Amino acid sequence: MNIHDRPFFAPTRRLALGLTGVLLALTVAGCASGSRKPQPTPLEPVAALVSARQVWTQAIGPVDPLLVPAVHGGAVALANAAGMVTVLEGETGRVRWRAEAGAPMGAGVGFDGRRVALVTRANDLVVLTERGVAWRQRLPSRTFTPPFVAGERVFVLGGDRSVAAFDAQSGARLWSQAPRGTEPLVLQQAGVIGAVGNTLVVGIGGRLVGLDPDDGRVRWEAAVGRSRGANEIERLVDLVGRVGRDGDVLCVRAFQSAVGCVDAASGRTLWAQPADGATGVQADAERVYAVEANGRVMALRRSDGARVWANERLLHRGVSAPLALGRSLAVGDAQGFVHLLSRADGSFLNRLPTDGSAIVEGPVLVGNTLVAVTRNGGVFAWRPE
Template sequence: MMTVRFSQHMRLTLGALAMTLLAGCASQGEPVYSPKALTSFEQTSSLNEAWSTRVGKGLGRARYPIAPARDGDTLFAADIEGTVESFAAKSGERQWRVALDVPISSALTAIAGQVYLGTRNGEVLALDQRDGSVNWRAHVSSEVLAAPQANQQLLIVQSSDGHVTALDRRTGEERWVYTASLPRLTLRGTGTPQTIDPVTFAGFANGRLTTLDNRNGQPLWEQQVAIPSGRSDVDRLVDITGQPVLTPDGRLFVTSYNGRVMALEATRGEVLWARDLSSRHTPVLVGDFLFVATDASHVVALDAENGRELWRNDDLEGRWITAPAFADGRLVFGDAEGYVHLLNAREGEIVGRTRVDNSGISVRPVTEGGTIHVQANNGRLETLVISP
C-alpha cells in the first residue's frame, strides 16, 4: 500500500492521493486502483511451484516493504512482528526461526554471513546467518523502510526522516550521519542507498540524488532528478523511492516519482540523458536494456545508452505491479491481486502467469537463475521455477 507522509507524524492514505492523481475515490481509507482486466495470451513459459510456506503475520495492513533476501543457497524472510526465518532455497527446508522483540519495517539484506534489517522504532539489527542470533543492535534517527546496504566496511541505513547513517559493519558503531532537507509532504517510503567502498549514492524525497564520501559523509555532488511543479503539495511530490543502479563502467540510473528516469556519469553527476517517466520503483539493467515499471504499471524498456524507448507493455495498467526482477530472460512482476507475471525481456509480451495469493504482492520478487521467490502480503512465501 502506498501512502504519503505529512511532516514527521501525520500520514495521508493513498485514497487521498488517488483522488488527486487518478481522479478516483477512496473507500474507508483503502487504496484506489482500476486494474486492467487480464486477457488471454500465448503461454510459452510455465511457473511451477517448488515449495511454499507461511512466514508469520506477513507485511501488515500498512504493507511494510519487508522483502526477502537470498544469499547463496539460503533464503531469509521476515514479518512485521519480528519473526525471521531461514530456508534452504531449493527445498524450502526451514533451517531456523527466531522471534525478535522488534517491529520489522524494512526489506532484508543478506551478505557475508549476516542478515541486516531495520525496524519501525529506528533500530538496525545484524543477525548471524547460521542461527539467527543477534550480533549487534544500533539505533538510527527514525523508522527504517529501506533495506540497509553494505560495503566492505560500512552498513548504510537511510531512515524516513531524511537521515543517512553509516554504521560499522562489525560492531554497529556510528561512523557518520548525513541529513537531507525534506519537503512537508512526501510519499511513504524512502530511497534505498547504493553503496560501494568509496561513496554512497542516496536519493531523497526532495527529488535530489546525492553522492556521499564514505570517509566522513560529506556530499561530493548533487543532482536534481525531479523538479517539483504544480500548485498543491500533492502535485509537487517528487520522491526518489527506488535504488540507483550503478554499472561497472560508472553510469548511474535513477527513477523518480512525478519526474524523470535519468542516466548520470557517476563520478561527477553529469546528465547523460533523461526521460519523462514517473516511477517509484528500482529499475533493472540487463545488457543495454533498462527496464522501468511506471506508476501507471506500464512496463517500459529503454535503451540504456540514450534513453530511447524500445518497447512498452500496458497490459498490466492499474494493477500496482512491483519493481521488476529478472529471471532467465524474463521480467518478473507481482501485482496487487496476487499474480506473478512473466514478460519476454526482449520483446515485451507476456509469456507466463500464475496466482500466488489473493492477499496481493507488493514487494519485489527475489530471483536466482530461473527460480523466483515471492512473498505475498499475508506472509505466504512461494518458490516458483520457470519452465522451459
C-alpha cells in the same frame, strides 16, 4: 546486476506521506484525482511460452508492505510484520535460520550473508544473526528504507534524508550526515541505498548522491528528478528502489517525476525523461524496464530513454517493480500473480499464481530461482526452464 556490488568496501509500495513526523494515510493517486479507483484490467489467457516449474513454497506470516527481500549468494532474507527474520536457501527453500527482532518490522531487510538488519516500528535499528539479536540502536528519525549491510558496516537512510553508518559487530555509530533541507513531506516508501565499488550511493530527494563510506563525505551528486507541481504533494520528489544497473551506469526512478540514468564513476547524469510511476526499475546494456503508476509496463532505450515498447494489458492491477531474468521480465501484481513478459517486445510469456494476495516489492532472483513474497506471507519459488 543490482546496485549492491559485493566488492564494495574492500578491507506498495506504500504511498502514504509523512508531515513533520505525522503519517498521513493518503494515497497520492486518490489525492490527485479524487475519483473512484479504476477497476483492474481483466487478465487474458496466456500460453506458457517460457516454462517455469514451481520448486518450493514457504510460509513466514503476514508481511508489511515495506518489506524488501534481500538476496546474498544463494540465500534470501525476509522478515514478517511481527519482526520474525527468516533466511531461506534459494535452491531448496530450506530454512537456514530464524530469529526474532522483538518488535514489529518498520523497514527492512539488509543482508550480507551473515547478518540481517531491519528497523522496527519503534525506530530501533536491529541486527540479527543465527544466534539472535546482536545489537540494537535507537534511530533519531523514522526510516522507510531497508538498511544496507556491507564491509562490516550497516548504513541507514533516514526518512528525513539523513545518512548514518554503524559498526556491524558492535553497533557503534561511525558517522552521520545531517538531513538536507526541511522538506514538509517525505515518501513513506523504500528509497535508494547501495554501493558501486567503494562508493556508497543513496537517493536524497531527486538526486543520486555518492558518499565516501568511511566518513560520509559527498563525492558527487547527480540530479534525476526535480520538484514540480502546484502543491506540496505534487512537488514531492524522492528516488525509489529498486535500481537498475549496467556496469557503472545506475538507472533510477524519481517518484511521479522521472526515470533517468547516472554514470556512477563520474557522477554525471546521462539522461532523465519525465515519467509517472512509483516503483523502481531494471536495466541491461540496451534497455531500462519500468512500470508506470497505472500499470503500464515499458522498455526504454538505455542510451537516451526513448520508448522501445509498452504493454498496457496489466493496467490498474497494482503492478510491482520489474525483475529481468533471461529473456523474460517478471512483475507481480496486487492479485498475487507473477507475469513473465518478453524483454524483446513486452508480450506475455507465462503467468504464475500464488495465494491471491499482493506480491510485495517485486519478484527477486536467488541463484537460478525466481522468488516472490506475498502480503499473506507466502514465499513461492519457480525455476524457469
